[in-house]
Amino acid sequence: MSKKHETVRELAKAASYISGFDEILYGGLPEGRTTLIEGGPGTGKSVVGLEFLYRGALVDESGIFVTFEERADAVRRNAGTLGWDIEDLEKADKLVIIEARMDQETVVSGDFNLKALLAIIEGQSKAIGAKRIVFDALDVLMRLFDNPNRERSEMYYLNEWLLDHKMTAILTVKASGGNSIFERYEFLEFMADCVIRLIQRPSEWVSTRELQVIKFRGSDFGRNAYPFVIQPGGISVIPISEFGLQHKAMGPHVSSGNQQMDNVLGGGYRRGSSILIAGSSGTGKTTVANTFVKAACDRGEKVLFLGFEESEEAMVASMLSPGIDLHPAIKKGLLKVTTAMPEAFGTEKHLIRTFEMIYKFKPDHVVVDAISAFERMGSDRAAFEFAMRLSNRCKDKGITLLMTKQSTGSTDDRADISGIGISSLIDSLLWLRFVEEGNRIKRKLLVIKSRGSKHSNQYHDLRITDRGIEVTDEIVGGPPEPEVEVRK
Amino acid sequence: MKSADGNALVAETKTYILKLYVAGDEQNSRIAQDNLTHICDEYLKGRCQIEKVDVLIDFTTALKDRIFVTPTLVLAAPEPRATIVGNLGDKERVISALRLRF
Numbered sequence: 089m090s091k092k093h094e095t096v097r098e099l100a101k102a103a104s105y106i107s108g109f110d111e112i113l114y115g116g117l118p119e120g121r122t123t124l125i126e127g128g129p130g131t132g133k134s135v136v137g138l139e140f141l142y143r144g145a146l147v148d149e150s151g152i153f154v155t156f157e158e159r160a161d162a163v164r165r166n167a168g169t170l171g172w173d174i175e176d177l178e179k180a181d182k183l184v185i186i187e188a189r190m191d192q193e194t195v196v197s198g199d200f201n202l203k204a205l206l207a208i209i210e211g212q213s214k215a216i217g218a219k220r221i222v223f224d225a226l227d228v229l230m231r232l233f234d235n236p237n238r239e240r241s242e243m244y245y246l247n248e249w250l251l252d253h254k255m256t257a258i259l260t261v262k263a264s265g266g267n268s269i270f271e272r273y274e275f276l277e278f279m280a281d282c283v284i285r286l287i288q289r290p291s292e293w294v295s296t297r298e299l300q301v302i303k304f305r306g307s308d309f310g311r312n313a314y315p316f317v318i319q320p321g322g323i324s325v326i327p328i329s330e331f332g333l334q335h336k337a338m339g340p341h342v343s344s345g346n347q348q349m350d351n352v353l354g355g356g357y358r359r360g361s362s363i364l365i366a367g368s369s370g371t372g373k374t375t376v377a378n379t380f381v382k383a384a385c386d387r388g389e390k391v392l393f394l395g396f397e398e399s400e401e402a403m404v405a406s407m408l409s410p411g412i413d414l415h416p417a418i419k420k421g422l423l424k425v426t427t428a429m430p431e432a433f434g435t436e437k438h439l440i441r442t443f444e445m446i447y448k449f450k451p452d453h454v455v456v457d458a459i460s461a462f463e464r465m466g467s468d469r470a471a472f473e474f475a476m477r478l479s480n481r482c483k484d485k486g487i488t489l490l491m492t493k494q495s496t497g498s499t500d501d502r503a504d505i506s507g508i509g510i511s512s513l514i515d516s517l518l519w520l521r522f523v524e525e526g527n528r529i530k531r532k533l534l535v536i537k538s539r540g541s542k543h544s545n546q547y548h549d550l551r552i553t554d555r556g557i558e559v560t561d562e563i564v565g566g567p568p569e570p571e572v573e574v575r576k
Numbered sequence: 577m578k579s580a581d582g583n584a585l586v587a588e589t590k591t592y593i594l595k596l597y598v599a600g601d602e603q604n605s606r607i608a609q610d611n612l613t614h615i616c617d618e619y620l621k622g623r624c625q626i627e628k629v630d631v632l633i634d635f636t637t638a639l640k641d642r643i644f645v646t647p648t649l650v651l652a653a654p655e656p657r658a659t660i661v662g663n664l665g666d667k668e669r670v671i672s673a674l675r676l677r678f
Contacts, residue, residue, distance in 0.1 A: 188644045191659050195673040198607070198665030203599035204631040205644040211635035232645070232661075 099306045102220070102256040105143030106136070107440075108325030112301060112310035118281045120254040121305075122247055126263045126277075127286030132297060132318050133260035135170070136286070137222035138163065139322050140258055142172050144220045145182035151220035152212055153185045154205075156228040160187040171320045181216045190232060202229075202242055206249055213253065221250070222258045227273065240275055247279050281305040287313065296436065299325055317436040324440040326477065338515060338540050339486065344376075345383030348561035352533065352548050353516070354541035359452075360486040361539070362479045362513055364459075366493045367520030372531055372552050373492040374403070376520070377455050378412050379557055380490060384453050385417030392451035394442060395427035396461035403427070403457075411555045424449050430461045435474050438462075443481060453488040454478070460494040479513050515539040520550065533559060591623045592616075592674070593653040599646040600632045604663040608647035611664035619676045 101116035110116045117123045117140070125133045134155075141151035155163055163185055167174040177183040188205060212218065223229075223246075230239045250257045259280065261273055277283050283302040300313040316325040339359030343350055350356040357363050357380070365373045374397075381391050395403055403425065404414050417423035426445065428438065446454065456478070462471035475491060482489040516538040523532045531550040535543040549560040596612060598605035609628075616624040631638040631646055641650065651658040651674055660673050671677055 186639070187642075189642075190644065191642075193659065195658070195660045195669055196662050197660050197667075197669040197673070198611075198662035199604050200645045200647060200662045201599070201602075201604065202645055203602065204597060204635075204638045204646045204648065207599065207631040207635040208639045208644070211639070229644075 101307075102144075102149075104140050105147065106139050106323050106325065108314070108316070109136075109299075109323070112299075112312075112314055112325060113282075113304070114307055114309055117256055117258070118305070118307070119256050120251070121281040122250055122257045122259060122279065123282040123284065124276050124280035125258055125260045125284045125286065126273075127260075128263050128288065131286035131288045132316075132323070133262075133286055134158070134163075134224050135166070135318055135323060136284075137224055137258045137260055138167060138172075138174075139170075141183055141220055141222055142167065142174060142177070142322075145174075145177045148182070149220055150182050150216040150218045151184075151222070152209060152216075152218045153183065153222050153224065154188050154209065155185065155224045156188050156190075157225035159189070160185040169320075170318070170322055172322070184212050184216055184218070186212065188229070190229075194232075196232070196234070199238070202246060206246070210253070213255070219254075219256060220258075221255045222260070224260050225262065226259045226276075227261045230273070236272055239272070243276060244279060277302070282307075296434075315436050315439075317434070317440055319433075319437055319440070324436075326436065326439055326443070339488075341541070342488065343380075343383050345379035345381075346557050346559060348559040349376075349379075349533075349557070351561040352544045352559055352563075353535060353538055354543040356541075357488060357490070357516055357538075358540055359488055360483060361488060361515035362482070363488070363490040363516040363518070364493055364514040365490070365518045365520065366495050368495055368522070371520035371522060372550060372557070373494070373520055374457055375407070375410050375412070375552055375557060376518070376533075376550075377457055377490055377492055378407050378414065380453070381423060381455055382412050382414065382417065385414075385420070385422040388422065389452040390449065391417070391423050391453045391455060392445055392449055393423060393425040393455045393457070395425060395457050396430050397458055398427070400425040400427050409554065410552045410557065424451070435462070438474060439477055442478060446481065446485065446487070451487060453490065454482055456489070456491040458492040458494050460492075476513055516541075516543075523547070590654045591625065592620050592651065593625045593627070595627045595629060595641070595650040595652055597629045597631055597638060597641075597643045597646055597648045597650070600630060602646075605647045607663040607665065608649065611667065611670070612649065615664070615667065615670060615674075615676075619671060619674075 100119035101113070102119040103110050103116035125136055127133050138153060141153055144151050153163065164174055174183055178185065186208060209221070230243065233239045233242060259276065261276060282304045285300045285302050287298045287300065289296055289298070297316050297318070298313040299316050301309045301311070314325050316323055338361045341355040341357070342359045343356045344353060365376055367373050381393060384391050407414055414423055418425065430438065459471055459475050462474050479489050517536040519534045519536050521532050522529050531552070532547045533550040534547050535545070544563045546563060551558040596608065598608065612626065616626065629637050631643065645661050647663060649660045649664060658673050660670055664670050
């Protein structure tokens with residue numbers, strides 16, 4: 089008999105099928121066991137529960153949603169706003185909503201228990217063969233007992249009942265406002281096999297939802313607080329790399345699309361690295377970026393171009409004047425251009441969209457034009473977060489990330505570049521600027537840094553011709569030039 | 577007619593229709609039945625109908641009537657409806673909720 093206990097068994101998991109969620113749960117929720125979801129009002133507890141049932145129902149795992157607070161109609165309406173037709177699933181006996189709201193006028197006289205509710209659930213469960221169950225706003229039910237000891241014993245009874253019936257359960261409970269659950273309900277954290285906390289914090293302009301797994305009995309799990317969004321279609325959790333900025337080594341050199349520029353860069357960019365091209369308006373950032381895009385597509389590699397400044401048509405058309413025709417690459421499906429206004433949605437949503445495109449399109453390189461557009465969202469942090477998480481994801485996948493950033497063109501350009509805080513994330517930093525020489529204004533290119541390459545540290549002329557870019561690549565010998573004096 | 581403590585009774589001519597939802601013969605359900613019998617004997621002699629619903633046998637009625645805890649006593653008539661949960665151990669609250677006293 090004792091032998092049985094020595095066998096280490098893989099804990100069975102019930103996939104939630106919620107985007108990104110199973111990744112941090114290392115497969116899903118504990119199957120046939122209880123998960124507690126706690127969080128303040130409006131943090132998305134009910135939506136997580138409902139999506140768990142909705143996605144389950146879609147793969148023939150029937151479920152029961154017991155709501156102690158909201159009306160069943162409100163639950164259906166909420167589902168509708170997310171684009172889920174749960175009424176169809178109800179008709180198909182894949183999903184049952186039990187509205188277990190108590191009459192406000194109810195008088196309590198003496199002790200009672202939850203046997204009626206459990207009898208109803210058992211009956212419904214048998215009728216539809218339910219495997220999943222959600223008790224939404226359990227705190228409302230518990231308050232009815234008005235007695236900490238009775239609350240506790242009934243919740244343990246409920247938990248035992250769930251275990252006996254091998255239901256994968258989610259209990260949602262409101263936290264006291266901050267991050268932590270009412271002390272009175274703390275025992276639920278001990279009772280449940282898995283505890284997940286939802287947090288909503290208003291960052292400067294964009295409110296940020298985060299999800300953190302607090303405990304998972306018998307299983308490892310991602311330990312960060314992961315951002316998530318609720319959008320039409322459902323929840324998306326962003327499983328940011330747990331290893332922070334530690335990534336695999338940069339890949340071999342890859343051409344910038346221009347031989348002279350490759351010489352200046354000491355062999356080109358590095359595959360899988362992050363490149364930032366900074367400069368004021370009109371210095372040629374987009375042209376330099378697309379020089380790389382065109383060359384990559386000509387080699388048969390795939391590029392995802394995320395435009396935040398102008399429409400696809402405008403961008404593609406404007407590249408014809410420096411002789412960069414992107415149409416063939418688009419037609420061949422090697423180049424995918426998507427454009428969006430940064431203001432259209434929050435940072436998280438942009439990230440999710442981008443990650444989904446990366447997942448589906450599987451590009452070799454990603455171009456962002458321009459990361460500075462995110463500053464318009466009202467905070468430098470938005471730009472930084474987007475760049476940080478995207479570069480993180482790209483590095484994990486060995487994708488080259490090339491971003492442009494519009495700087496103000498002031499004498500503080502270089503401070504401005506590091507000001508966004510992303511230069512530490514960047515492997516190669518190119519600076520484009522206008523410099524007066526005699527009575528002319530010239531474009532100049534400076535490689536400020538390029539990790540893993542012996543790059544030039546001098547200014548080079550950059551010309552934009554109707555046959556692409558030209559760079560003067562002679563590197564003057566001797567000690568590195570001092571920094572060019574900037575006119576005041 | 578006066579009740580034991582001298583208060584006038586309301587609705588004294590009306591018949592009370594009561595529904596008691598129990599969960600088999602578990603303890604609180606048994607206590608509630610006993611308490612209800614005593615209250616009816618004392619206040620509603622001869623004009624009290626008690627319908628018993630065992631939720632373990634008939635969960636659909638519990639669902640239809642939105643009964644989630646046991647025992648639950650519902651005053652179905654006369655209107656307005658009243659709901660009392662618990663084993664009816666607090667007699668004062670029960671007779672007050674059933675409007676058997678001002």
